[in-house]
Amino acid sequence: MRTHESTREPARRVEAGTARIRSATVTRQGERWFCSFSVEVDRADPGRARSSSAVGVDLGVTSLAVLSTGEVIANPKYLEAARRQLRSATRATGIATGRSAFTRRGSTPTP
Structure with missing residues (x-):
């Protein structure tokens, strides 16, 4: 059997329990058989990066954006x-x- 992409990474995740196969679809086109897998992967969410200062953005017509710091970004x-x-x-x-x-x-x- 040949695969379009490497199956090592998904296989390792399934064995480790960090992923599970949701469904598999087998189809036949002409003389060939194809199998598609839908896999659910558990990923660690890295969380939002917090910055020490906030900047407001005003999107406009004459200029692309104007920041609350006064910087104007041209169209x-x-x-x-x-x-x-x-x-x-x-x-x-x-x-x-x-x-x-x-x-x-x-x-x-x-x-």
Whole structure:
């Protein structure tokens, strides 16, 4: 039998009693058989890290966030950068193929 992932870790946890198999599903697709296991694992929750100071965050429209300390985090300008790149690429494509509106008319553009 071959497995897609290593079964050593789940087998060790089941033997140690820190995990248990909830269900097993056996299916057949074509000439192959598959078995899927649902395993419940007991994990130690490390607890929340406590910091000595708290900071409030105000999410806004003009800026991404403003902290209670007064620090302003600016909005990322992905859309503007993408528009600039698209505009440049579109011009380059029109010039390279000679298929711009100016070339098709064969005259200078009228204002």
